[in-house]
Each structure stands twice: as structure tokens, then as C-alpha cells.
Amino acid sequence: MSDRRPVSTESVELCTPYLVLDLDAVRERYAEFGRALPGAELFYAVKANPAPRLVAFLVGLGARFDVASRPELELCLAAGARPADISYGSTVKKERDIAFAHRSGVRRFAVDSAAELAKIARCAPGAEVFVRVTCTGAGSCFPLDRKFGCSTAAAASLLLDADAAGLCAAGVSFHVGSQQLDPGAWRAGIADAAEVFRRVRARGLRPDLLDLGGGFPAHYDTQVRPLSDYGDAIHEAVAAEFGDDRPELMIEPGRGLVADAGTLHSEVVLVSDRDGDAGPRWVYLDVGRFGGLAETEGELVRYPIRTAHDDGPRSPVVLAGPTCDSADVLYRRHPYLLPDDLCAGDVVRLLHTGAYTASYSSVGFNGFAPLRCVCTGDPAAGGPGSSVRAANVAV
Amino acid sequence: MSDRRPVSTESVELCTPYLVLDLDAVRERYAEFGRALPGAELFYAVKANPAPRLVAFLVGLGARFDVASRPELELCLAAGARPADISYGSTVKKERDIAFAHRSGVRRFAVDSAAELAKIARCAPGAEVFVRVTCTGAGSCFPLDRKFGCSTAAAASLLLDADAAGLCAAGVSFHVGSQQLDPGAWRAGIADAAEVFRRVRARGLRPDLLDLGGGFPAHYDTQVRPLSDYGDAIHEAVAAEFGDDRPELMIEPGRGLVADAGTLHSEVVLVSDRDGDAGPRWVYLDVGRFGGLAETEGELVRYPIRTAHDDGPRSPVVLAGPTCDSADVLYRRHPYLLPDDLCAGDVVRLLHTGAYTASYSSVGFNGFAPLRCVCTGDPAAGGPGSSVRAANVAV
Numbered sequence: 001m002s003d004r005r006p007v008s009t010e011s012v013e014l015c016t017p018y019l020v021l022d023l024d025a026v027r028e029r030y031a032e033f034g035r036a037l038p039g040a041e042l043f044y045a046v047k048a049n050p051a052p053r054l055v056a057f058l059v060g061l062g063a064r065f066d067v068a069s070r071p072e073l074e075l076c077l078a079a080g081a082r083p084a085d086i087s088y089g090s091t092v093k094k095e096r097d098i099a100f101a102h103r104s105g106v107r108r109f110a111v112d113s114a115a116e117l118a119k120i121a122r123c124a125p126g127a128e129v130f131v132r133v134t135c136t137g138a139g140s141c142f143p144l145d146r147k148f149g150c151s152t153a154a155a156a157s158l159l160l161d162a163d164a165a166g167l168c169a170a171g172v173s174f175h176v177g178s179q180q181l182d183p184g185a186w187r188a189g190i191a192d193a194a195e196v197f198r199r200v201r202a203r204g205l206r207p208d209l210l211d212l213g214g215g216f217p218a219h220y221d222t223q224v225r226p227l228s229d230y231g232d233a234i235h236e237a238v239a240a241e242f243g244d245d246r247p248e249l250m251i252e253p254g255r256g257l258v259a260d261a262g263t264l265h266s267e268v269v270l271v272s273d274r275d276g277d278a279g280p281r282w283v284y285l286d287v288g289r290f291g292g293l294a295e296t297e298g299e300l301v302r303y304p305i306r307t308a309h310d311d312g313p314r315s316p317v318v319l320a321g322p323t324c325d326s327a328d329v330l331y332r333r334h335p336y337l338l339p340d341d342l343c344a345g346d347v348v349r350l351l352h353t354g355a356y357t358a359s360y361s362s363v364g365f366n367g368f369a370p371l372r373c374v375c376t377g378d379p380a381a382g383g384p385g386s387s388v389r390a391a392n393v394a395v
Numbered sequence: 396m397s398d399r400r401p402v403s404t405e406s407v408e409l410c411t412p413y414l415v416l417d418l419d420a421v422r423e424r425y426a427e428f429g430r431a432l433p434g435a436e437l438f439y440a441v442k443a444n445p446a447p448r449l450v451a452f453l454v455g456l457g458a459r460f461d462v463a464s465r466p467e468l469e470l471c472l473a474a475g476a477r478p479a480d481i482s483y484g485s486t487v488k489k490e491r492d493i494a495f496a497h498r499s500g501v502r503r504f505a506v507d508s509a510a511e512l513a514k515i516a517r518c519a520p521g522a523e524v525f526v527r528v529t530c531t532g533a534g535s536c537f538p539l540d541r542k543f544g545c546s547t548a549a550a551a552s553l554l555l556d557a558d559a560a561g562l563c564a565a566g567v568s569f570h571v572g573s574q575q576l577d578p579g580a581w582r583a584g585i586a587d588a589a590e591v592f593r594r595v596r597a598r599g600l601r602p603d604l605l606d607l608g609g610g611f612p613a614h615y616d617t618q619v620r621p622l623s624d625y626g627d628a629i630h631e632a633v634a635a636e637f638g639d640d641r642p643e644l645m646i647e648p649g650r651g652l653v654a655d656a657g658t659l660h661s662e663v664v665l666v667s668d669r670d671g672d673a674g675p676r677w678v679y680l681d682v683g684r685f686g687g688l689a690e691t692e693g694e695l696v697r698y699p700i701r702t703a704h705d706d707g708p709r710s711p712v713v714l715a716g717p718t719c720d721s722a723d724v725l726y727r728r729h730p731y732l733l734p735d736d737l738c739a740g741d742v743v744r745l746l747h748t749g750a751y752t753a754s755y756s757s758v759g760f761n762g763f764a765p766l767r768c769v770c771t772g773d774p775a776a777g778g779p780g781s782s783v784r785a786a787n788v789a790v
Contacts, residue, residue, distance in 0.1 A: 047719060047761045068719045072762035090761075092665045092679040092717055095739070113667040115739065137721075147677075147721050150669045177721075270487045272508040274545045282542075284487045290755070297722075322487055324442060324463045326532075326542050326572075327692075344490070344510065360685070363756050363765045366442045366485075367467035370758045 014372060016267040016347060017287035021049065021354050023057050023377035025261035030061050033216075033253060036231030040249035043087050045214050046072045048254025048355040049262070053375040055079040066252040070097040077104060087211075089173070089252065091116055091132055091148050099123040110173060112150045117158055121165040128170040129162040130209055131155040133192050139185045140177025140215060141300045149174065152192050156199035163205055171209025171247060172196045178255055179301070180215035183225055183233040189213075190234070194241035210238070210247040216256025218352050221302040227256075255355040262354020264292065264303075264371070268346045269322055280316040280335050283342060288321010288328040292357040292371035293350075296330040303350040309339035317342075323366040409767060411662040411742060412682035416444065416749050418452050418772035420656035425456050428611075428648060431626030435644035438482050440609050441467045443649025443750040444657070448770040450474040461647040465492040472499060482606075484568070484647065486511055486527055486543055494518040505568060505606075507545045512553055516560040523565040524557040525604055526550040528587045534580045535572025535610060536695045544569065547587050551594035558600055566604030566642060567591045573650055574696070575610035578620055578628040584608075585629070589636035605633070605642040611651025613747050616697040622651075650750040657749025659687065659698075659766070663741045664717055675711040675730050678737060683716010683723040687752040687766035688745075691725040698745040704734035712737075718761035 033042055043066040044058050050072060055065070056079040064085040067073045076086055083105025088098070091112040098109065102124035109124060111117045112132040120129055134149030150158070159169040174189035193210050200207060212234060217224040238246060264287065272282040287293060295301040305319075316335035321328035342348075361370035428437055438461040439453050445467060450460070451474040459480040462468045471481055478500030483493070486507040493504065497519035504519060506512045507527040515524055529544030545553070554564040569584035588605050595602060607629060612619045633641060659682065667677040682688060690696040711730035716723035737743075756765035 045719075050759065050762065067762070069717070069762035071759065071764065075762065090717075090719055092715075094662070094664055094681065113665065113669045115668055116665055119739070142721055147715060147724060148719075154669060267489070269489055270508065270510055273510055274508045274549060286489065320487075320542060322464075322485075324485055324543075326537055329542060344514070359758065359760050361758050363754065363758055364445065364466065365754050367445065367462070367464035367470065369466065 014374065016265050017285075017291060017371055019262050019264045019292065019353060019358050019371055019373045021051060021054060021258065021373055021375045022261045022263075023054065023375050025377070026054065026057065026258055027061065027377070029257055029260065030058070030063065032227050033251070033257065036227035037234065037249070037251060038231075040212070040251045042257075043089075043250055043252045044257060045089075045252045045254030046076065047359065049258045049357075049373065050075055050359055051373045051375060052079055053378075054258065055081070057375070057378055064250075066254075070100055073101055073104065073106065083107070087250070087252075089211075093119065095119045095123050102127060108170065111158060111162075112148055112155075114158065114161065117161055117165070117167075121162075121167060125166060126168065128168040128209070129159070130170045130173050130211055131158045131162075131196070132173045132175070133189070133196065135174045135176055135189045135192075137175075137177030137180075139180055139182035141179035141181070142177055152195045152199070155196045159196070159200045159205060159207060160203055169200065169205050169207055171207040171211065173211030173213060175213035175252075176215040178215055179217045179220075181217055181222070181224060183230045185215070186212060186230075186234050187237045190237040190241050197242070197247070208247050209250065210242075211250045211252065214252040214254050214256065216251075216253045218255050218259030218355060220352055221304055259355035260352050262352065262357065262373075264350040264353040264357060266348055266350065268342060268344050268348060271343050280318050282320060283317045283338060284320050284322055285330075285348065286322050286368075287371065288323055288330060290323055290325065290328060290362040290365040291321060291368055292353075292361045293321065293330055294360040295356050299331055299334055302331070302334070303353055305336060305338065306349045306351065307339055307342055307346060309341040309346070313340045314338055315340055322368060325366070409769065411660050412680075412686060412766055414657050414659045414687065414748060414753050414766055414768045416446060416449060416653065416768055416770045417656045417658075418449065418770050420772070421449065421452065421653055421749075422456065422772070424652055424655065425453070425458065427622050428646070428652065431622035432629065432644070432646060433626075435607065435646045437652075438484075438645055438647045439652060440484075440647045440649030441471065442754065444653045444752075444768065445470055445754055446768045446770060447474055448773075449653065450476070452770070452773050459645075461649075465495055468496055468499065468501065478502070482645070482647075484606075488514065490514050490518050497522060503565065506553060506557075507543055507550075509553065509556065512556055512560070512562075516557075516562060520561060521563065523563040523604070524554070525565045525568050525606055526553045526557075526591070527568045527570070528584070528591065530569045530571055530584045530587075532570075532572030532575075534575055534577035536574035536576070537572055547590045547594070550591045554591070554595045554600060554602060555598055564595065564600050564602055566602040566606065568606030568608060570608035570647075571610040573610055574612045574615075576612055576617070576619060578625045580610070581607060581625075581629050582632045585632040585636050592637070592642070603642050604645065605637075606645045606647065609647040609649050609651065611646075611648045613650050613654030613750060615747055616699055654750035655747050657747065657752065657768075659745040659748040659752060661743055661745065663737060663739050663743060666738050675713050677715060678712045678733060679715050679717055680725075680743065681717050681763075682745075682766065683718060683725060685718055685720065685723060685757040685760040686716060686763055687748075687756045688716065688725055689755040690751050694726055694729055697726070697729070698748055700731060700733065701744045701746065702734055702737055702741060704736040704741070708735045709733055710735055717763060720761070
């Protein structure tokens, strides 16, 4: 139990916790998006998992990219993305970062306020601007309402202002909220976008971009509908609202593209038998809310967990992370059933952890190192990690 | 507004966001702890702020250290701390990390379960063990109940088992919860500890350590009582429970020692005027919940904020961070009053941010770099950062 549990690779030896991202699974999911939403351009939301090898792999597949910051933009450029294939989707940007993006050749910028539009006009003359409208986020695990977006009337006004400022008034975006379980949730946003289009077309503008955002779900412990259901619902709503005058469609999946491809390997540090039989066992892992599992907050995201003892009897446990922080408890209100044989030193695997994990890690809270991400699959790419074998991980 | 806002130092140029930690203020607060709790050994809880220069500075002041992990232990050793002055206070440790600490000369380890005690017995023969008892955490902003600690009966049993396993049954610890506003909160823990002492003394043990934990508060936007009130309440309770047979006292302040010494400098990225006059302005900073302000979750910790326009008229704002995450909102339910003149490009200062900020930063969520910490004061130490001047920061 006290020996290390390394993972052999050609050039890297990793100990838990670490995240393995299967690029073959990403490729399959990318193709599934293409089949479900033909004609929609896919802009990968880099924030979901900014692993450089993943981004380079997606460049190879022909993906485009939605970035939230200058460092994400630089990452995409370094990975080989063309500037024209990058959308700066944050509505909150520093002027110097807008100017940098413009100099780099990025053409497309999001806004939802007059103050942000004025920055774009100053720092990115001639750029394409799309305006984000609010969306309630109903049906989503992570509603986005109020922090971003404006009303349809304000959006129309901003597009007119953009045009008057010499910018290209490109279109409208909205976001139905992350991990959206209802394929019908896009309908309201598409209707709102159509209303904005009508308002500004009446004033002579010709917007041509409808950004449907992200929100496509991962498979955690709930049943989610197939992507084709989402595609069907979206195409139906676009046809109903826009008829033959259909704009260019773009989607920004992050979680929906990469979450299912990730498996987080963690070691059990302690199975606590405090105070005898009162209450469930506490199982402490070497990863927790500050080491990559931030989305367990509120227990909304419930990662399936696998161990080497899954055939034996199970009982409820409280699952916690390794830090001294009282908030570092993963699942308590709805305890997991884990094997009675589970003990310190065992490795457990948390599935569908490819999104919003490694990039959420703290730099070193309580001294624990950030979660590392290793990409497998894509043997053509070569390089470190391409032959990761979890040789010593007996699960 | 689009120019950079660097901070000049002898060898470092920093742009916002960054944290400045004033070591002179730390020195003063350290002395205040000495006056308020004479005779209690101070073990700094490194997790609150693991800046290497801070730790080295505290070594110079004669502090001891409470560590939560092997990397924190290595940090203290590298900063010059003696192994005998380090307490491994986490009750959740890997066996290989216990063995490493033992080999390094660390003598003192915390436990709250039989499984953890067995690890210590195997990997750190002869070590001092202290047992953590539960504490409700009432009166604290961050109660720690249930994740750590055991009953007094279990604690007595663990100390007896420790003795039987050839370990030194050193004593008892408890923690009243972080940011504890009630100086009387230590009373119950001290009474519980005394009960454990009585139980094991009746069986022939001679424990001599009472670890009073942390919980000493920082000055956020609430009035907190002076440290001397905490010292008086603690000494009174120890005298009442232990009489002339007073054990060695130790305290583990983290937040209470360093929070007030920190000032976080951040730039306003956007003041949003969405939808006209409906509701408060939204002010977006270049730091948020994922860049160091994680403790704004639930709006319990309210950092005082200073701007260059504080003499002018103010109105309510919602304060948010720069990421695309909907959870990255700092204060919404209880809006701040900020100047009407505040605009993008202005620098704001968040006070009392020296604890649980930089070490909580994500590695790069949404691409934003982690918060940097620069130490000022202590000119004797020299080196980078010793002459930081916020030359261009006009606040």
C-alpha cells in the first residue's frame, strides 16, 4: 500500500490523481455532432479542456474554436488553428486582449453591452460582432441566466450601433445553459434570435450568423437523449422561425464533446471507521473539489465510479477529497454505494471526467499538485502519452 | 485604458490581478498572537498562504508549522523549518507520505480513525500522535463538523491504541471552524479534550498536548473582537478544565495570521449597462471565483474594496469575475456600493485577501493565469519583490 502506483508511458510516469483523455472517443463524438447537426460549424469551447494535444487533434479534425481569453486564443494558434476559425466568445474582454486578437487575425467577437461594443469598435475595426441574448437556462444543470446576455430589443440596438460604427453586424448568439437535458430548450433562443433578425432586417441590415451555443450534455449518471434528438429539435425550430432564409449555424460544444472521453484515476487515501457503526463510512480520495472535481458542488454532476471490487457487496459511503477544507466533500447528501472491500491504496476510476476537471484544479491548495491530463489514442500524433498504459492500476 | 498597468519591482513586472502580502503586517500580527496567547506555540497553517518567502519569513520569526500534505512539508523544510517544528495535522494521509515525513524527522501526526492510526504505527514508529475530536463549528463562517474528528470516547480509545502500538499518545486537538467570530467557541472543545485526558489518565497515560486549532478571524467587512479576547477566553477555559495540570498548548492560525496582510489588485474589465436602467450595473473584474476569490462562494467572506473614485457618488453593483462560468459571480445577493465613475481599466483593491486566495486559484480556468503573490516588507530578506512599487496603480 505504501509503494507508488506509477503509470508507464514512453516518457512519462504518472501517479494518481491523473486524467486520461481518449482521443478516439473524441473523434467519434465529433463525427456524431456532424451527423446530428449537418451544416452547423462546430467551434470547440476550449475552456472545457484546454489540453494542447486535444486542441491540436481537433485542428486536425477540422474543428473551429470558441475562446474565452487571450491565453486560450494563443493556445489555439500554437496548436495550428487558423485565426479565421477562432471566435472570441466572451462578452467580457480587456481592450488590449481585443486588440491582440484583432492583430492576430481573429474576426469574430461577442458582445452584450454598449460598453463592450465600444471597445470592439476602438480596437478591432471592421470585425464581425454577434450579440448574445439572454436565455433562462431552464432544464440545465448550470443555468447561465443574468451574468451574460441582453434583451432582444437591446440586441437589435447593439447590431445597429455596430453597423453604424463600421463593424460587421454578424448575428445573434444565446446559450441554453451547460448540461442541458431538454432538446427543446433551444427553441426559445432561436425564436428570440429570429426576432432580432426581423428587427434589424427591417432597418436594412443583413445578419447571417446564428450561434446556438453549447449545453449539449455528457453522460454522467443520468440518461441523456442522443445528439440526434438535439439536432432534430434545433433544425425544426430553425426551419419554423427562419424558413428559407436560414442563417449560418454555429455550435460551441465543450462538455458535450470531451467529457465522456475522460477517465480520472484516483487512489483511496483512507476509509474511515470513526465512531463504529454510526452512519456511512467516509471514503477519502486523493482528488477532490480543489483538485479537479469542482463540479461536484451541489452534487449535480455525479460521475460514475468504478473499482476493482465492484462484484462484491456494497454499502453507502460519504465521498470526500484529501484537503483540510470542510467544503471538500464530493457526495454526502446522496451517498454512493461503494464496495465493502474498498480500502486505502485502492485505485478508483471516475468516468466521464474529460470536461471542467483538469482546468478547474487549484494551483496547489493544501499543497496538492494540480490534476494532470494525458491524452491517449491518435497514435499518428506520437509523442509523450501516446502509449499510456495503466499497467499498475488494477481496475 | 488599453495600455498595460505594470507594477515595477527590481526584477518582476506584474500586471493585474496580483496579491501583495505585507510581511511587516504579518510580523505585527504574529507578535499580537504572542501577547494574546502567551505560552501557546504557534504552528502556522501553511495552507492559508504557502508563499515561500512568507514561510521563510515566519521561520525567521520562530514560528512552527502545520502542514496538510507532503508538498507543504517539503516547502517548510526548503524554507529552513526544523522537522521537529512541523506538525502533520491532516487526518487523511497516504502511507508513503507518512513514511516520508517520518524519514524527514517530523514527529507529530494527527489521527481521527483507527485506520489512520494503523498507518502511523506502520510507517512512523515511535511518533507522537494527537487525536482530533469533533467540534460543531457553531459561530464559524466555515464550520468543519463531520468531515474530521471523532467522539471523545473514540479519541480516548485511539490514544490507548496508540500507546499499545508503541506510539507516543501525545494529546488532543479540535478545530472550532474557520473565521470563528465567537471567542467562547473554544470552551466546548477544551472541555471535550479535558474529558479525553481524564479517561486516558485513568488508564495510566500521560498526554501533554492540547492543540487548539485555528479559527482566529480576519477583518473582512464585519467587526471582529481583538485577539486578546480570544486569548482570555481560552486561558480561562483551560484553567477551569485543567487547573494546575495544564498541558502544552498549540495554536494553528492561518487566516488569522496572514489574511489582513494581503491586498489583491484587480482591473475592471467591463461595467455593463445592459438593458438600460433595469437593475444594478454589473462590474466584471479580471479576478473571480476561479482566480483566487473562491471564498466569495455563498457571499460569506466580503472583502472591503477600494477604488480611486471613493469620494464620489456610489450605487449598487453586481460584482462578477471574468470567466464564462455562471458561478463566477462574487457578490449579487448583497450588492456592493461602488462609485458611479468606475469604468473599464480602473484598478480596484480588495483588502484582507492574504489567506485562501492565491493557493485556491485554478491552474488556468478559461485560460486565465493563476493569481500571483508578491511579498513586500522585510527588506532584510532582499531578493525579487522586496521593493515592489505599485507605481502605475493609481489607487
